[in-house]
Amino acid sequence: MEKGIKKVLITVDEINxxxxxxxxxxxxxxxxxxxxVVGILKGSVVFLSDLVRNISQPxxxxxxxxxxxxxxxxxxxxxxxxxxxxxxxxxxxVLIVEDIVDTxxxxxxxxxxxLSRNPASLKICSFLDKPERRKADIMPDYxxxxxxxxxxxxxxxxxxxxxxxxxxxxxxxxxxxx
Ligand code: IMP
Ligand code: MG
Numbered sequence: 001m002e003k004g005i006k007k008v009l010i011t012v013d014e015i016n017x018x019x020x021x022x023x024x025x026x027x028x029x030x031x032x033x034x035x036x037v038v039g040i041l042k043g044s045v046v047f048l049s050d051l052v053r054n055i056s057q058p059x060x061x062x063x064x065x066x067x068x069x070x071x072x073x074x075x076x077x078x079x080x081x082x083x084x085x086x087x088x089x090x091x092x093x094v095l096i097v098e099d100i101v102d103t104x105x106x107x108x109x110x111x112x113x114x115l116s117r118n119p120a121s122l123k124i125c126s127f128l129d130k131p132e133r134r135k136a137d138i139m140p141d142y143x144x145x146x147x148x149x150x151x152x153x154x155x156x157x158x159x160x161x162x163x164x165x166x167x168x169x170x171x172x173x174x175x176x177x178x
Pocket of ligand 1: 043098099100101102103104105106107150151152153157158159
């Protein structure tokens with residue numbers, strides 16, 4: 001196992017099965033829709049690249065990069081847009097793809113922001129969900145796995161920009177934080 005990893009929480013096989021299942025469900029739900037998949041950089045890119053290959057509908061892909069104002073002490077949920085979409089959302093069926101919903105503050109801001117651009121519909125697909133930590137009233141419409149309140153890495157998720165390339169979801173050793 002990779003240095004610094006305490007345990008594997010979700011295996012490669014479990015991930016593959018779940019992503020296939022999500023892709024099939026999304027393909028069904030978006031038949032005859034004008035699907036635009038919006039990935040939130042950078043955490044969602046591994047999940048997004050697997051997910052879109054399991055969606056049989058024609059679709060467009062675009063990306064946004066956001067950062068929260070202030071650190072975790074700041075609970076306003078106001079985020080700064082570092083990179084905006086290139087696609088006009090009017091008439092599009094938008095599916096936001098995220099790595100994890102934690103407090104939900106990022107997604108609740110993004111949802112409001114994208115809704116103001118008049119898409120035909122807007123839904124959220126998050127690979128992971130940590131419901132215990134929620135501060136904003138938001139639920140992903142599609143979710144891979146609910147996990148307990150532990151800091152996880154891998155499959156796109158990072159600690160200090162590392163571990164994104166791990167093919168599984170893992171819990172870090174406590175000593176990695178100190
Ligand atoms: P929130 O839902 O606004 O609190 O923020 C979600 C963002 O925090 C995610 O997109 C991740 O970038 C980051 N995040 C939250 N929990 C974790 C975790 O356990 N591991 C890695 N990143 C996390
Ligand atoms: Mg993120």
